[in-house]
Amino acid sequence: MQPGSVYAIKEGKDATETHTLSVLVDNEPGVLARVIGLFSGRGYNIESLTVSETEHEKHRSRITVVTTGSPQVIEQIKAQLERMVPVHRVMDLTVTGKAIERELLLIKVRGAGELRSEALRLAEAFRARVIDATTESFVFELTGKTDKLDQFILLMQPLGLVEVSRTGVAAITRGPDAT
Amino acid sequence: MARQMTGAEMVVQALIDQGVEHLFGYPGGAVLPIYDELFQQDKVQHILVRQEGGAGHAAEGYARSTGKVGVALVTSGPGATNMVTPLTDALMDSIPMVCITGQVATHLIGSDAFQEADTVGITRPCTKHNWLVKDVNDLGRVLHEAFYVARSGRPGPVVVDIPKDVQFATGTYQGPARVEHKTYHPQVEGDPAKIKAAVELIAGAKKPIFYTGGGVINSGPEAAALLREFVRLTGIPITSTLMGLGAYPASDKQWLGMLGMHGTYEANNAMHDCDVMIAIGARFDDRITGRLDAFSPGSKKIQVDIDPSSVNKNVRVDLGIIGDVAHVLSEMLAVWKAAGHKLDQAALKNWWGEIDRWRTRKSLAYRQTSETIMPQYAIERLYEKTKALEKATGRQTFITTEVGQHQMWAAQHFHFDEPNRWMTSGGLGTMGYGLPAAIGAQTAHRDALVIDIAGDASILMNIQEMSTAIQHELPVKVFILNNQYMGMVRQWQQLLHGNRLSHSYTDALPDFVKLAEAYGAIGMRCEKASELDDAIDAMIAAKGPVLFDCRVANLANCFPMIPSGKAHNEMLLPEDATDEAIANAIDKAGAALV
Numbered sequence: 001m002q003p004g005s006v007y008a009i010k011e012g013k014d015a016t017e018t019h020t021l022s023v024l025v026d027n028e029p030g031v032l033a034r035v036i037g038l039f040s041g042r043g044y045n046i047e048s049l050t051v052s053e054t055e056h057e058k059h060r061s062r063i064t065v066v067t068t069g070s071p072q073v074i075e076q077i078k079a080q081l082e083r084m085v086p087v088h089r090v091m092d093l094t095v096t097g098k099a100i101e102r103e104l105l106l107i108k109v110r111g112a113g114e115l116r117s118e119a120l121r122l123a124e125a126f127r128a129r130v131i132d133a134t135t136e137s138f139v140f141e142l143t144g145k146t147d148k149l150d151q152f153i154l155l156m157q158p159l160g161l162v163e164v165s166r167t168g169v170a171a172i173t174r175g176p177d178a179t
Numbered sequence: 180m181a182r183q184m185t186g187a188e189m190v191v192q193a194l195i196d197q198g199v200e201h202l203f204g205y206p207g208g209a210v211l212p213i214y215d216e217l218f219q220q221d222k223v224q225h226i227l228v229r230q231e232g233g234a235g236h237a238a239e240g241y242a243r244s245t246g247k248v249g250v251a252l253v254t255s256g257p258g259a260t261n262m263v264t265p266l267t268d269a270l271m272d273s274i275p276m277v278c279i280t281g282q283v284a285t286h287l288i289g290s291d292a293f294q295e296a297d298t299v300g301i302t303r304p305c306t307k308h309n310w311l312v313k314d315v316n317d318l319g320r321v322l323h324e325a326f327y328v329a330r331s332g333r334p335g336p337v338v339v340d341i342p343k344d345v346q347f348a349t350g351t352y353q354g355p356a357r358v359e360h361k362t363y364h365p366q367v368e369g370d371p372a373k374i375k376a377a378v379e380l381i382a383g384a385k386k387p388i389f390y391t392g393g394g395v396i397n398s399g400p401e402a403a404a405l406l407r408e409f410v411r412l413t414g415i416p417i418t419s420t421l422m423g424l425g426a427y428p429a430s431d432k433q434w435l436g437m438l439g440m441h442g443t444y445e446a447n448n449a450m451h452d453c454d455v456m457i458a459i460g461a462r463f464d465d466r467i468t469g470r471l472d473a474f475s476p477g478s479k480k481i482q483v484d485i486d487p488s489s490v491n492k493n494v495r496v497d498l499g500i501i502g503d504v505a506h507v508l509s510e511m512l513a514v515w516k517a518a519g520h521k522l523d524q525a526a527l528k529n530w531w532g533e534i535d536r537w538r539t540r541k542s543l544a545y546r547q548t549s550e551t552i553m554p555q556y557a558i559e560r561l562y563e564k565t566k567a568l569e570k571a572t573g574r575q576t577f578i579t580t581e582v583g584q585h586q587m588w589a590a591q592h593f594h595f596d597e598p599n600r601w602m603t604s605g606g607l608g609t610m611g612y613g614l615p616a617a618i619g620a621q622t623a624h625r626d627a628l629v630i631d632i633a634g635d636a637s638i639l640m641n642i643q644e645m646s647t648a649i650q651h652e653l654p655v656k657v658f659i660l661n662n663q664y665m666g667m668v669r670q671w672q673q674l675l676h677g678n679r680l681s682h683s684y685t686d687a688l689p690d691f692v693k694l695a696e697a698y699g700a701i702g703m704r705c706e707k708a709s710e711l712d713d714a715i716d717a718m719i720a721a722k723g724p725v726l727f728d729c730r731v732a733n734l735a736n737c738f739p740m741i742p743s744g745k746a747h748n749e750m751l752l753p754e755d756a757t758d759e760a761i762a763n764a765i766d767k768a769g770a771a772l773v
Contacts, residue, residue, distance in 0.1 A: 026362055029311065034303060041304050072491065079488035085308040085328055085363045 014070035018047065019094040020101060020171050021078065022179060023063040026086040027053050034084060035063055044077050045069060048103075048146070050168040060088065064171050066146075091179045098174045104167040105149045110137045111160030119159040126152050137162070181353060186315045186346040187212035190279060193322035195222050196355045199250050201241060201622050202226065203234035207254025208294060209281030212346035226622055226651055229643035231258045233615040235265020236641070239274045240619030243602040244577055246399055248275040248329050249619065255281045256294030259340070260301060264609055266336045267305040271606025272422060273397055275334035277325050278306075284344040285313050298340045307335030313342065315350035323355040332365025333486040334397055365485060369502030369510055377457075377481045377498050378514045384455035385526035386533075387415045390438065390467075393422030393605070394460015394484060396598045398504035402426070403598045405508035406459065412515070414527055416534055418446035420461050421590055422605045429594035435534065436543070439467040440741050441587040444542035444750055445534050447739075450475050451747035452533070458482040460504045463493040464606070465772075473746030483507045542739040542752055543591050550707045554585065554660045554731040557711065558592040558632065561658060564715045565628060575627045576600065577620045581613040581637025584666035584737045589632040611640025617655040618647055628656070628719060635661040635688055638726075645698040648724040656718050656725045662733045663688060670736045673761050675770050695726035704728040736761075744769025 025031050032051055039046050048066040053059075067077060074092075081090045093099035107128075109119045116138075123130065123140050126148070132139035142152055146169060153164055173179045184192065190213050194202065203226045206214045217225050228234040231253040238249030253262055259280040269276045283292040299311045308328050310321045318341065325337045381387055389410055395402050403426045410417050410433055417427050418438040427434055436443035438450055447469075450456065456478045461467070463482075468474045471493065480496040482489075483504060490499035500507055547556040565576040578593055579602040580586040586603055595601050602620060604612040613631040621629040631638075638659055648655050668683040692702030701721050705714040705728070718725050738753040742764040751764055 030299060030303065033300070037304050072495075076488060076492060079486075079490070079492075083332075083365075083486060083488055088362050 014072065016068045016070055017074060017094075018066060018068045019074050019092055020099065020169060021065050021067060021081070022091040022093055022171060023065065023081055024088040024091075025061050025063060026088065027059040027061040028086050031061065031086050032063070034086070035065070035081065038080055038084070039065075039067070039077075042076075042080065044073065048168040050170050064169055066169050093171050093173065093179070096173060096179070099171050100174060101145055101169050101171040102143055103146050103149055103169050105140075105142045105152065106131075106165045107140050107142070107153065107156060108137060108162040108164075109140070109156050109160050110162050112136060115159045119156060122152070122155050122159075128152065181351045183349055184352050185212070185349050186318050186341060187216045189315070189318045189350075189352045190322065190341070190346070191216045191220060191223060192352060193319060193355070194250065197248070197323070197326045199223055199248075202250045202252055203228055203237040203241070203619065204252030205231050205234055205254065205258060207258050207281065209255035209283060209343050210252060210258075210279075210346075212343065213252065213279070213281070213341075225252075226618070226647065228615065228618075228647050230641065231261035232264055232611070233618070233641055233644045233647060235262050235276070235278065236268070236609070236612050236615035237619035237622070237644075237647075238276050238278070239265060239269050239272075239612070240579055240602050240616030241623050242274050242276055242619075243396075243616070244599050244620035245623045246599060248277055248326055251276065251278045253278070253280055254294065255283055255298065256296045258294075259296055259298040259338075262338075263301060263305055264607075266302055266338065268604050268607040268609045268612065269336035270305055270307065272604065273334050273393060274336065275329040276336040277329050278336060278338045280338055280340045281346070282311065282340045282342040285342045286344070288342065298338065302338045305336070306338050309338035309340065311340045311342075312345055315345050315348040318345065318350065319353035323353070324360060326355075327360055328363055331363065333394075333489075366501050367485070367503040367506050369483065369500040369507035371510065373498055373500045374507060374510045375514055377500060378511055378518065378520065380455055380479055380481060380498065381413065381415075381457060382515070382518070382520040382522065384415075385523060386453045386530045387413075387455040387457065387522070388449050388453040389415055389417035389457045389459065390419070390450060390461055391417065391423045391426055391459045392420040392461025395423055395426040395504050396460075398460065398485075400598060402460075402503075402505035402508060405505060405512060409508055409512050409515070412512070413522055415457075415522070416449055416531070418442070418450065420464070420467055420605070421603060423461065424590060424601045425595035425598045428596040430596055437590050439464075440469070441591065441737055441739065443591075444540045444739055444752060445537035447741065447747040447750055448537045449534055453478045456480045458484075458496070459508070460484060462489045465493070468494060469741045470744055470746045475747070540752060542750070544753060545735075547708060550709060552705070552708045552711060552729060552731045554588050554662065554735050555592050556708065557658075557660060557729050557731055558588050560711050561630070561632070561715055562593045564712070564719060565630070568628065568719060575624065577602070577617075577624060577627055577629045579603065579613040579616040579620060579629070579631045581631070581633045581640075582608045582610045583634045583637055583668075584662075584670065584735075585632055585634040585637075585660040587667075587737045588660070593632070610637040614638065614641050614644045614655070614657060615647075617657070618644055618651075618653050621648075621653040621655050622651070629654075630656045630658050633657050633659045634666060635659055635663060636665040636685055639689075642694070645695070645700055645724060645726070649699045652723075654721070654723050654725075656721070656727065658718070658727045659691060659729055660731050661688070661691070661728050662731050662735065664733060666735075667737065673736070674742065674764055678762070691726050691728035695724075698724075700724040700726055702726050702728070704730070706730040742769060743772040
């Protein structure tokens, strides 16, 4: 059964995949709303979304979006993105492979005594930096792949985790050429 | 050709530069500067509608009947929000339309000013693209870009939102010469390797079928001509979606009639049993496919579409060719001829034998036995009369419809031999589309016979546009199949909800004859089958707009039908549609579907 149709009596049972898409867009007003609206309007998932202007003179921005869906849905997402008027190109970094993905995490941990020193030890093991400290708290900065960040957050939970802020995934292909 | 002018002047100049002759609109505070410019020129004719939605549907009818971009002009706030339905309708049916909306002055945006609405925000999901123009120096470029985007690739509606201060401001106007768009370049030429593979697949087919859609009409008259040549050359049967009617002549022997939920038995069975399906400009809509896991299970599928997102969306195809229909068909024909292909004639003969057997079921049959007019009979007589008229005088007929049973009966019983003569709201199913669309078509074709085949419920959704027809001397004919019900709603209530007819009976219909007269139009009524022909003749002969109240059998239902959740070969035929069959046609799972 195909999802997304009124005739889909059974829900799609196709295995879902996670894909990282890099979308090069004209940095015009509303372009992010257009992309997000496409995802919400058509019922696609957004796991992570990162957007920033990358080429100022050309007015271009790069939107990196991590999404999940069946292979057919992923194909639809790419086709739907590609036909939007301000979209230059859509690259599926999961298909092209060899892409590097990084995310930045800021995490606040509050505690004293043994818990506090354990948090610091783990931060060192993860190569997280202390960017703010009080006598009862730390703010750590950590860059890495999504699963590394997830793991660090998990470890901080029993040690007095207060709050988390993450940037979402930025991604780029390896090698000398532009994607 | 950079010239200094005000934003309002730019709008009118851009319309002239784009060759726009007619514009449908309604004035209001935030577009007054543009209306002031319109007043001072005579190149662009403005058709004043009675509600902004009417302007949108009129622009759609105009676009659909001419192949040109339809243009609408409305004010901010409610003017823009009233356009949301026509914009969505045009997006679903791929109709090229440019809608210009006024907006409150830039410094007032976001302040909840009088008649302010976030027009670009509201219309973002229902347009192909939209723009809010904050600098008058961008206006000329944006307007020409808007026309380019609306008509290129898969056509669609666009909105240009212009704040009032930008309309007053003076700046540099950029003409249409610069056509190169920064990002939007749809692919029109198909991949030669895929075209070759498709032609070979067709050549080896034993039970092939063409399944064509609105994309053929949108691609232009050349696409229809190429389609006809290819279909006749190969001898392959052809069916079409609601939106594609007229691309292939309905009078031809290779024509199987429309397919889908209310399509013919032969078309749907041929789709189910074919071995090679050639889908051209058609998007495998749920009204076409029926139950997806049982849709044409044994066939190889070729799909030609200009929109990559239409390929593999609902149905997996074996060969998806991205490109413009006319371009791809022309290539396919060239390859076919160069290779000297010919189908296996014995197999083709067998295939036609099967189709002819399905045809003998006469799935569109109905019984006209008493003086009570059957709705199908009314359409058939209307068709015969207009055909005779065209034969005798060359006067062309354009048909628009509202949405419901009458629409399906029109699609089944009115036969189209030419493209662009049939305008209906297919994807969105917008009741109230037909009358304004007829006004749009009549504006473009002053001397043609333009008929809105309507239902008694639908027509009341935009009846105010009768006043537009009178003002602009547009002699549209509204042929109402009046059964006093929202017939299709009632039909579904009979199918799904134990015949509990919740609010589908219209208890207080107006007297349509008096209503017509109140508008200054001609009102007619016909209640007897024996009087129908003369009444239709009188309607056609009438010089002005007509509301024709055709009283038809109240409880007639629209068959054949593929009930929700069923496959193409599980159709409900008229002779099988007993009360019991209707009550049990749809199972629980199907009931949840639309």
